[in-house]
Amino acid sequence: MTQENKIYGDLAERYIAAWNETNADRRRDLIAKTWTETATYVDPLMKGEGRQGIDAMVAAVQERFPGHRFALTGKVDGFGDHLRFSWALAADGQPALVKGTDFGHLIDGRLQSITGFIDQMPAPQQ
Amino acid sequence: MTQENKIYGDLAERYIAAWNETNADRRRDLIAKTWTETATYVDPLMKGEGRQGIDAMVAAVQERFPGHRFALTGKVDGFGDHLRFSWALAADGQPALVKGTDFGHLIDGRLQSITGFIDQMPAPQQ
Numbered sequence: 001m002t003q004e005n006k007i008y009g010d011l012a013e014r015y016i017a018a019w020n021e022t023n024a025d026r027r028r029d030l031i032a033k034t035w036t037e038t039a040t041y042v043d044p045l046m047k048g049e050g051r052q053g054i055d056a057m058v059a060a061v062q063e064r065f066p067g068h069r070f071a072l073t074g075k076v077d078g079f080g081d082h083l084r085f086s087w088a089l090a091a092d093g094q095p096a097l098v099k100g101t102d103f104g105h106l107i108d109g110r111l112q113s114i115t116g117f118i119d120q121m122p123a124p125q126q
Numbered sequence: 127m128t129q130e131n132k133i134y135g136d137l138a139e140r141y142i143a144a145w146n147e148t149n150a151d152r153r154r155d156l157i158a159k160t161w162t163e164t165a166t167y168v169d170p171l172m173k174g175e176g177r178q179g180i181d182a183m184v185a186a187v188q189e190r191f192p193g194h195r196f197a198l199t200g201k202v203d204g205f206g207d208h209l210r211f212s213w214a215l216a217a218d219g220q221p222a223l224v225k226g227t228d229f230g231h232l233i234d235g236r237l238q239s240i241t242g243f244i245d246q247m248p249a250p251q252q
Contacts (some may be wrong), residue, residue: 044205077171082241084229103210103229103241115208115229 007109008078012085014113016104019070022062031055036110039053043100043116056111067091073099081106098124133235134204141228145196147220152182162174162236169226169242182198193217198226207232212245217243227239 005031011034031051041057048057050112068091076085083104088096099120105113137160139194144156150159167183174183194217202211214222225246231239246250 042206042208052147079170079243082168083244084227101210102147109170115231117203117205117208117210 005076008083009076011077011083011104011106011109011111013036013074015104015114016070016072016087019058019061024059027058028055031058034111036107036112039111039113041114041116043102044118065089065097067090068097083111096120131202131204132213134209135202135238137204137209137230137232138198138202141230141240142195142196142198144211145184145187150185153184154181157184160237162233162238165239167238167240167242169228169240170244174184191223192219193224204232209237222246 014030016035018021018027018034020026021027021030035051035054037051039049039051041056043085045055046061048054054056068089070087072088073088076083078084084101085104086101089098089104092124098118100118102114102116102118103117104111136212140156140160144153144160147153154177157180158207161177163177164204165175165177165180167180172182172183172187174176194215196213196215199212199214202209209232210227212227216222217222224244226242228240228242230237230241237248
């Protein structure tokens with residue numbers, strides 16, 4: 001792994017760690033280390049603006065999916081200020097409930113934006 | 127296919143058609159229908175700025191890979207002003223030489239930016 005690849009990998013790991021961190025203080029600290037102050041997040045289901053907005057969005061997802069954790073899947077890929085990686089959300093020991101791929105734009109090594117796409121969603125309840 | 131999905135699919139198809147169009151007039155026409163005037167393209171190997179810059183970049187790739195064509199692979203995915211799709215570059219009847227995934231940002235239904243990631247590259251020559 002080159003030094004540059006390590007920077008992208010570390011950033012993606014901090015990003016996932018923030019999604020999994022249910023302690024509010026530690027989560028805000030991770031978000032500050034990962035995102036710029038004016039960062040934005042958007043995917044087909046939700047949006048967040050600024051670190052506070054992103055923190056509130058992450059907290060809401062944790063409340064919606066108690067006992068679930070995010071994990072990186074496959075390899076983290078980046079060049080210049082561009083990043084992509086895939087992830088899965090699963091309950092402990094269960095198959096993934098949701099899978100997605102996130103594209104990021106970096107400024108000074110922090111995330112300025114993430115655009116998330118969904119690769120797998122639960123089938124609608126009958 | 128919903129109406130919205132058709133818009134994303136049509137845009138991605140015009141984008142690929144422009145990469146394959148070796149007639150300069152028709153290619154510029156496709157690029158104008160697909161990209162905004164101030165559009166930008168970046169991937170790990172090259173950059174293009176504005177319609178002219180993007181046209182020059184596409185022409186250079188066509189010169190580098192004569193007899194090869196781009197094709198969409200998998201399904202085109204989009205929401206709001208966000209688009210992603212995967213593609214393969216192959217010579218007629220041959221396995222793919224290069225594969226990638228492009229992530230786009232739209233303004234008024236045209237591409238304002240494409241960030242391209244490489245999924246498969248030829249192994250370096252020994």
